[in-house]
Amino acid sequence: xxxxxxxxxxxxxxxxxxxxxxxxxxxxxxxxxxxxxxxxxxxxxxxxxxxxxxxxxxxxxxxxxxxxxxxxxxxxxxxxxxxxxxxxxxxxxxxxxxxxxxxxxxxxxxxxxxxxxxxxxxxxxxxxxxxxxxxxxxxxxxxxxxxxxxxxxxxxxxxxxxxxxxxxxxxxxxxxxxxxxxxxxxxxxxxxxxxxxxxxxxxxxxxxxxxxxxxxxxxxxxxxxxxxxxxxxx
Amino acid sequence: xxxxxxxxxxxxxxxxxxxxxxxxxxxxxxxxxxxxxxxxxxxxxxxxxxxxxxxxxxxxxxxxxxxxxxxxxxxxxxxxxxxxxxxxxxxxxxxxxxxxxxxxxxxxxxxxxxxxxxxxxxxxxxxxxxxxxxxxxxxxxxxxxxxxxxxxxxxxxxxxxxxxxxxxxxxxxxxxxxxxxxxxxxxxxxxxxxxxxxxxxxxxxxxxxxxxxxxxxxxxxxxxxxxxxxxxxx
Numbered sequence: 001x002x003x004x005x006x007x008x009x010x011x012x013x014x015x016x017x018x019x020x021x022x023x024x025x026x027x028x029x030x031x032x033x034x035x036x037x038x039x040x041x042x043x044x045x046x047x048x049x050x051x052x053x054x055x056x057x058x059x060x061x062x063x064x065x066x067x068x069x070x071x072x073x074x075x076x077x078x079x080x081x082x083x084x085x086x087x088x089x090x091x092x093x094x095x096x097x098x099x100x101x102x103x104x105x106x107x108x109x110x111x112x113x114x115x116x117x118x119x120x121x122x123x124x125x126x127x128x129x130x131x132x133x134x135x136x137x138x139x140x141x142x143x144x145x146x147x148x149x150x151x152x153x154x155x156x157x158x159x160x161x162x163x164x165x166x167x168x169x170x171x172x173x174x175x176x177x178x179x180x181x182x183x184x185x186x187x188x189x190x191x192x193x194x195x196x197x198x199x200x201x202x203x204x205x206x207x208x209x210x211x212x213x214x215x216x217x218x219x220x221x222x223x224x225x226x227x228x229x230x231x232x233x234x
Numbered sequence: 235x236x237x238x239x240x241x242x243x244x245x246x247x248x249x250x251x252x253x254x255x256x257x258x259x260x261x262x263x264x265x266x267x268x269x270x271x272x273x274x275x276x277x278x279x280x281x282x283x284x285x286x287x288x289x290x291x292x293x294x295x296x297x298x299x300x301x302x303x304x305x306x307x308x309x310x311x312x313x314x315x316x317x318x319x320x321x322x323x324x325x326x327x328x329x330x331x332x333x334x335x336x337x338x339x340x341x342x343x344x345x346x347x348x349x350x351x352x353x354x355x356x357x358x359x360x361x362x363x364x365x366x367x368x369x370x371x372x373x374x375x376x377x378x379x380x381x382x383x384x385x386x387x388x389x390x391x392x393x394x395x396x397x398x399x400x401x402x403x404x405x406x407x408x409x410x411x412x413x414x415x416x417x418x419x420x421x422x423x424x425x426x427x428x429x430x431x432x433x434x435x436x437x438x439x440x441x442x443x444x445x446x447x448x449x450x451x452x453x454x455x456x457x458x459x460x461x462x463x464x465x466x467x468x
Contacts, residue, residue, distance in 0.1 A: 017399075022391075051392050051394075051395055051398075052395070052398065052399075063395065063399065064392075065389075065391065065392055065395065066389075066390040066391035066392065067390070068390040069389050069390050069391065069392070072387060072388070072389060072401075073395075073399065073401065076387070076401050078399040078400065078401045153306060153310070154306070155299075155300075155303050155306060156300040156301070156302040156303050157256075157299065157300035157303065158285050158298075158299055158300065158303070160285075161285055161286070161297065161299065161307075164285075164286065165251075165286075165297065165307065165312040166312065167306075167307065167310050167312045
């Protein structure tokens, strides 16, 4: 196994680096870059254990990182481009430029309660109730916008256990198919926002760009207009 | 599939609830509770998809949650007992009582740098350098204790990419076998602390206990004295 540290790097200028999120967005992210001329399909090989994978042409590389880490690598300039969900951008508010709404990875950030509870809108929830969420900043901003004081409890996973155990009245979480909610006797009662995957960039890299970044961004934007049925929200 | 919401509950008083961390600590946690008379082995069945699993005797239940969520469920009293790594307790500082050092799950919270870097102690690192970590509070406290101002960057995973990409001079991360560090050309240069799994409890539940909790804690403490070679640190 070649480890990340031993991986050959471009011998000329630092190569173009793209931060891609592991998980649900990865296949579509690789396909979109492939259509724009950068082939990172080696990253999809189940045998791949590298976190830093060169493109087939050798002029770029992909960093394979956690969802929440994509805007970190882009904000610090270690990656010039990245693909990440709008939900992560809303939660972490890092200084990256949102370039293209890629249209895939659609889901909603929703308030959900027990199906047996009397609450049918977020504003119905009692003041000072508890809300469990992985997205505590999104939850805090949303309830502040309702002028409803709540206690937001951070959970790292399985947020649906909050209402089931009685720890929280509600949750704020991503809902895609809604199956996890149904399986756990919960229902979504209000959406904070709709989320899709976004192409993001390092602002300074874009400003100092010799045209290469802009070319990739334009090709991905053109392809995404064809693919996407969601209106672009920058 | 029986979902968590449909799961039968005790019809009398709320059952004793134990929060167990998914992952590396789970097998040993289940074994320790089994030796103390509570059989949660159903949780280890690979076919199990429930997050709330009753004990074989029916008088208790286990919540299967993420590491970082164990002290949350215990602090809020949804679980009276829990098993979690000392590292998580140090990072999140929630109001739970540390009851027993269980001895297993041993690892170190360490500062690591590129093997090729000139730094051999944390105090050698340059002021205002960047440190990547999942454990940002531990890292911040440690460098504050050295009077060394640093910028701590939160990463959710694959922290070793910090130095590899050049984003950070060093990382603060858990080191067990050291293989991940070696595979990525990094070396640990200083330890913040040693971590093992801990039995934790809800302080009020322990104070209001009719003897049942105390009995379980005493049995686990007795077993853990036999198993553990690590001195107990409360």
